[in-house]
Amino acid sequence: MEHMGVISLIPPIIAIVLAIIFRNVIVSLFTGIFVGLLMLTNGNPITATTSTIRDYLFPQLTDSYNAAVIVLLCFIGGFVALVERSGGGAALATRTVKWINTKAKTQLSAWFGGIIIFFSDMGTPLIVGPVFEKLFDKVKVSREKLAWILDSTSSPVAILIPFIGWGIYIMGIMKEEFDRLSIASSEFTTFVQAIPFQFYAILSVIIVPIVALTKMDFGAMAKAEKRVQQTGQIYWQQSKPLRKADVTEESLPASHPMLIWLPLAVLFITLFSLLIAYGFPVKSVSGSDFRVALSTAYLFAAVTLMILMVSFKVKKINAILDIYLKGMQRMVQVILILVLAWALGSLLGEMGTAAYIVEQLDGNVPGNMVPAIIFLAAASMSFATGSSWGTIAIMLPLAIPMADGLDAPMLVSIGAVLSGGLFGDHCSPISDSTILASTGAGCDHIDHVKTQLPYALTNGLIALVSFIIAGFTESHWTVLISVALMVMIFVVFSRIKGAVIPLPSTRR
Known part of the structure; x- marks a missing residue:
């Protein structure tokens, strides 16, 4: 395999470092491409700039596959915006309120509501949170618990579904790498087959009903639950709950559950x-x-x-069309990241970055351990940047060639990128999804991070062990081992003496 040696690592390293420093994936990816082309053009900035645009950006936009993905993302963005503003999700949740009269039912209802809004990871906390926050207060379940449930049913649910924005985005990057490496696999089939290896996402979704039904709280979450149950205090004394944003700034209009279930029924019936x-x-x-x-x-x-x-007189037609077009516009950033990820992947292929990494690791690191290494690298980057999307954009173009070159299990390696990106995102206080969960629950953001972190770290450790096992077995059934480990660990943690310590006078 031909490569440019150690200097082929410079573009992705620059992209990663800048993403961590500035937390701007678009600028980071573009800079990484530009620096790489500076190296290829002997330091000529004019040639590097024109080559970036002519040879790496334009071809991505004019490619028929890429253009189809971009159009699809626009359609998805418009539909999601309509759903968020229609009030249908809130109406559906409101209709079920009369059956919610226990702590377990309240938590399970919020969890189920988050799953229903599967098509919008950003919309889930802002639609479901405001509906359930008063119910959580009524049955004395903490706002921190609500924020955790919202965070566990937004990105973790969305990343498992191939036909929404997350899946289309991921498959777009996969297809580019498959074509470059002459891998005959279908990106859709590969995505579906890799779902059982998305250990962290699966654990995040499944743990919610387990905790709700068994009351297996520990750590900071146990303290928050004890505070609410014993004192009725919604917040700690020094808490500063985030106010509602985006769709919750204006009260949603009177609506009907039909506005959520009928469009989804049309979507599925048409698709299939x-x-x-x-x-x-x-x-x-x-x-x-x-x-x-x-x-x-x-x-x-x-x-x-x-x-x-x-x-249903929710909004007038002009306002509806405006919402739809603005929803399309919201996808521009996603499209830019995707185009730049395609371009960076093309550049790295030309420089032989993955080939160099494979050459260095070959014989030193067994292919079976590659998924675990990829998981840790993706988790670290996602934690530092607060962006799972940006992590996927940078890591997938490296992970797929690495798996191919080192004879590592491809499906497990892809699952490792997705799980690592999500795990780091859940632990990061600068993650947009974490902030939205705090916002939707009306919860102090730091309180949410502190209470979610023990659960995230536990599931992250289980995921790491699972990737080591799956790296050797390549078995889809490894996910059952993951779930069993999670249940065992949470049961032990919840029963350890001192897991729930006496209620402090303040949260500090």
Whole structure:
């Protein structure tokens, strides 16, 4: 494998370092590409700039596959914005309030609500949180617990689904690397097959009902629960709860549950009807046909929701169209990151970065341990940057060639990038998803980070062990071992004497 040696590591290192310093993935990726081209053009900044645009950005935008992904992301963004502003999610939750009369039911209802809003990781805390915060106060469950549930059902749920923004984004990066390495696998099939290896996401989702039903709280969360149950205090004395933002700044209009379930029904019926016409599930559906079917499904679902919003007098048609177009505009940043990730991956392929890493590791690190190493690297980067999206954009173009070159299990390695990115994101106080969870729950942000961290670290450690096991076995059943380990550890932690210490006078 040809490469430029150690200097081929400079572009990705610069991208990672700048992302950590400035927490701006777009600037970091662009700078990494530019520096790499400076090296290829003998330090000529003009040539490097024009080459960046002409040879690396334009080709990504004009590629038919990439263009289809960009169009699909726009359709998804428009539909998600309509759902967030329609009030349907809040109406559905409100209709179920009369059945919620215990601590367990309240927590499970919030968990289920987060799963229902699977198509919007950012929307989940801002839609579900305000609906349930008063219910949590009523049954004396802490706001910190609500914030944790919101965080556990936003990104962890979204990253497991192939036909929403997360999945399309990830498959877009995978496809680029598969083509570059002449890997014949379908990016959709690979994504689906890698789902059981997304250990951290699966653990994050499953632990919520387990804790709700068994009351297995420990650490800072146990203190918060004891505070609410014994004193009725919603916050610690020094807490500064975050106010509502985005969709919660203005009260959602009177709405109807139909505005959530009918558009989703149209989406699924349209999608699977078109896929069946292509031969699914008997025949393999091409990526192009899948994206066309998905784009059509999101468009039909959006039109259905627009009609419902007008029929129920939620908003006027001009306002609805404005929301839809603004939702599309919200995807611009995601699209920019994706295009730059494609461009950086192309540059790194030309410089032979992965080939150099493989050459250095070959014979020194067994391929079976590569997933665990990738998981730790992705987790560290995500924690430092607060961005799982940015981590995936930088790590996948490195991890896929590494797995291919070191004969490491590809599916497990992809799962390691996704799990590592999510784990670091959950631990990071500068993560946007963590901040949104605090905001949606009306919770102090630092309190949320402190109470969630023990759970995140526990699941992260279990995920690391799982990647070591899966690296050797390549078995999908490893996820069952992960869940069993999680239950055992949480039971032990919850029963350790002193896990719930006496209530302090203040949170400090």
